[in-house]
Amino acid sequence: MNNLIYRMKQNLLIVSGCLFLSMTAYTQDFSAFESKQLIHRGDTLPYRILYPENYDSQGNYPVLFFLHGAGERGNDNAKQLTHGAKLFLTDSMRHSFPAIVIFPQCPVDSYWSNVDIQSQVEGKREFYFRTSGRPSTGMALFLKLMKHTLKNEAVDENRIYIGGLSMGAMGTYEALRRKPKVFAAAFAICGGDHTFNVRKYAHVPLWIFHGEQDDVVPPTHSHAIVAELKRLGASPKYTFYPTANHNSWDAAFAEPELLPWLFSHIKQ
Template sequence: MSRLTIVALAVLFTLSGGCQAPNDDHAEAQLVRVPYQSTFDQSDREYFVYLPKGYHEDDTTKWPVMLFLHGNGERGNGKNELDYTLAHGPIYEAWVQKRDLPFIIIGPQLHMHGRDSVIGYLKNRSPENYLKRLATGVPEREADFATTVHMSGRPADENYPYESYGPVVGWETVEQDLIDMLDQTLKNYKTDKSRVYLSGLSYGGFGTWYLGSKHPDRFAAINPIVGWGHKELMKPLAEHRMPIWCYAGGRDLVIQKQYFYPGLNELERLGHMARFTIEADMGHDVWKRVYAGQDIYDWLLSHRK
């Protein structure tokens, strides 16, 4: 039995300074906090569920579902630090930028795993920098990361710096929590079970490859961004003919593009193909362009199980 505890009535979540005004044209959109107990460490935590505009207007409509896995910088305790997960990705687009994205979006937060003791940007962040939904208008978008790296091609490299699941203590540690969240969302909301998608950036990109490979029957399509897929993960994806669109940054020195090729070539050897886009002019923050655009949402919605 799932250890997630679902409240009978979802409580509308409002950000500081961002309460929904009666005249807001997205007033029906909601960001809900859902409590659960983690199977990893039995801690009491919460995750976000975004309900799109129009969700409550028609009881017959079944909504597509997207599970979004954030990057390393948005880890936290799943309570008062959960707001950090609004920094990037589809919930940022839908909630903070008030875009009308037609998905129910699940937004979990990865455990800290002690990373704040070794990673400066985790140690030094502040709640004052939370991104907030404004009562009127939207906040200015963050500038792209600066890079002085010249654009160039790189040969494929199978000398991965990480194990098959990606960097240390990533989303693989809470695999069961993620599946439970997905199951409970499908059960408790008006969802289209044939249109369930998985997307993630950086650490979440690796998590997308991992979770998609371990549970290929659960998703209609996956979208890993700046996280490569290890060769060992490709067989289940090929067998299930999983639609995949992955992205790399041409100037990314964090997750370098040469490590994408071995897994993609293995996928092709197994008789399947992924769509692979290199944003040659960008560094690690390729997700800003991907999620701010429209192509990825249209592509996901074009697939169903």
């Protein structure tokens, strides 16, 4: 009996150790993203910045701004790295695309874009995107961060990029319409915008992603943007995943051509 109890304890220790090692293997070290913050008129925007290896402050680097989703809002300057950050830490990315990568964090009581959200039956929501008006606190702070970055970092102003997911994709569209002359290319995952705004960024190369089963942000928003871009004579790149729900960013980040496509564009 004692031997049986002993073996059970040993097996439990082995299983616990395996679980710990498994969890450790999946823990991502984001320390390469330096922690900084922008303070403007009493408001604070935390952000994390990843510099290229052997960064030269007198150099000339592309810069990518990434806008997170609603679930990562806050002021811990960490949650915004939950989705997408590890993509930029791979050796292949850092060697092939030496770029400055910035993840700002939206305040918990704000939103990247000016959109009215109304709850519907069965927990669904309707999104009503605005076509004018002052930017939200989150977007205003982001625009200040963008200006600060272009002034103080070693940025190639012909290679400025933006991307985001969900709320961040909505913010991506809004940043494009507010600063249509800034960006060389962009990508938007499971987002949306008012089709009236599309004409303002139709000239910007854009890759749009969405899951056809998305029950949080309806894929009809992305389909409408693609259709309007085509109507305006643009040639957007788009990928709709037939079985993906709202987390279509997993599939989008796994696209081997995403970063090569993005960084291949240079603003004319």
